[in-house]
Amino acid sequence: MAKPQCSTAAHARHAFESFHGTTREGLVLQTRRNMLKAGVAGLAGLSLPDVLKSQAAAVEANQSSVTGKSVILLWMTGGPSQLDIWDMKPQRPLENRGPFNPISTAVPDIQICEHLPKQAAMMDKFSLIRSVDCRKSSHQPNMVMQTGSLEAAPRTNPKGDRWPSFGSAVAKYHGPNHPQMPPYVAFYKHPTHVGFGGYLGQQYDPFQGNDAAKLPIYDLVGKDSGKLTSAQVFQTNGSLSGGRMTERQSLMQQLDHIRAEIDHSGSMDAWDYYQQKAVDIVLGRRAQKAFDVKDEPVAIRQQYGDHLWCQQALLARRLVQSGVSFVTLDLSYHTASGTWDNHGDNIPPYGGISKGLKPLLPLFDHLITTLVTDLEDHGLLDDSLVVAMGEFGRTPNLGTQGSTDGRNHWPYVMSMCLAGGGMSHGQVIGATEPDGGQIASRPVTPADLGATIYKHMGIPLDTVYEDDRGRPQFLVQHNGQPVNELWG
Secondary structure, three states: OOOOOOOOHHHOOOOOHHHOOOOOOOOOOOOHHHHHHHHHOOOOOOOHHHHHHHHHHHHHOOOOOOOOOEEEEEEOOOOOOHHHOOOOOOOOOHHHHOOOOEEEOOOOOOEEEOOOHHHHHOHHHEEEEEEEOOOOOOOOOOOHHHHOOOOOOOOOOOOHHHOOOHHHHHHHHOOOOOOOOOOEEEEOOOHHHOOOOHHHOHHHOOEEHHHOOOOEEEOOOOOEEEEEOOOHHHOOOOOOOHHHHHHHHHHHHHHOHHHHHHOOOOHHHHHHHHHHHHHHHHHOHHHHHHOOHHHOOHHHHHHHOOOHHHHHHHHHHHHHHHOOOEEEEEOOOOOOOOOOOOOOOOOOOOOOHHHHHOOHHHHHHHHHHHHHHHHHHOOOOOOEEEEEEOOOEEOOOOOOOOOOOOOOEEOOOEEEEEEEOOOOOOEEEOEEOOOOOOEEEOOEOHHHHHHHHHHHHOOOOOOEEEOOOOOEEEOOOOOOOOOHHHHO
């Protein structure tokens, strides 16, 4: 397997990095200033002052139009099998159609897998796209289908990790729906499973949700360890309380007064303002409450259940309700290619279709239907677009790499589903050939998906940004067009 192009360290910038907390200044003396800097640095998991400043600049330039819209991406890491989930071929031989049977749904003429009975009963609230063209997409890093750019393939393109993800573009050109919330949050098992800011800058990387919430810790094969994450973002070091931290920041600002006096551009004043905004987010109750599922009524927590992915889904609803614009859930236990990479029963930890995929489907069925129902119950479904997909499909025939029932990678076509967003659902868009291996009608490209998300979010489709060489790049690549059937 190729070495991942993205690492945790590359995205480990923090909210107070501009303090240069570990850098000695002038004579090598242990000064109070340096001690203050070291004590304050590192409290948050992303560069919030830069984010806030950039968002304000975008608003000033009329580039941002906060609409209250949001996106929740359920990333089925590894590549879910279209033939065994949403595009079944019951008339085909077993080695093609697979071991599962189709069932009828609430929408006549639409059938899906028997292991998704809850989604089948709510099919009028979902749309299926069975003709997604995922050529050039690969996994770990999973960039093409999360950026809309065919060049975003780090395994073959040295700059493949520079194309901005959908979530990062939303962070820059839409911003959060509430000023005390980060715009883009991702819960991920490994950073190569989600999209980052790329050319837009690290300030538009996702806020690591796992560092902000107490969540169960699962091992690489999906076993609950019985331990919880620490929610370290909202914890201060030792005796450094919120009040003490604010006092130290105030003192540091006083010590920097002379620098502000000679900064005729006024940027120091702005830096102070955005630094304070960052402190407000880290110490503010709104963000802390949004990431705390214990604030949720017991009945709703029980509806979701205790599984890690379901707890993250509940947090996704709480986050968009509190003002986050884009949330990605990495539905994977494994840090490598992903739990949905079902090559075969003899290839742990992924398994094949019967032993690997089958246990995932009831869990996914419960997760997505509970999330959609909960969004609707809270009056959020029309503004919140739910997208469920992976990076590609699986081979038409069973049996790969020495297995009897696995399926290999298949970048020629995949299926995906959508819900919410005020769109017209209860439909199937596109079709595949009889064996499910090639697109028969209405191809939908990664760029089309990007255009659909940006249209939903109110971001102009002709938006242009600059790459690292100052060259203009279109946010929507490859002449992408929205999937307008979704708007009826």
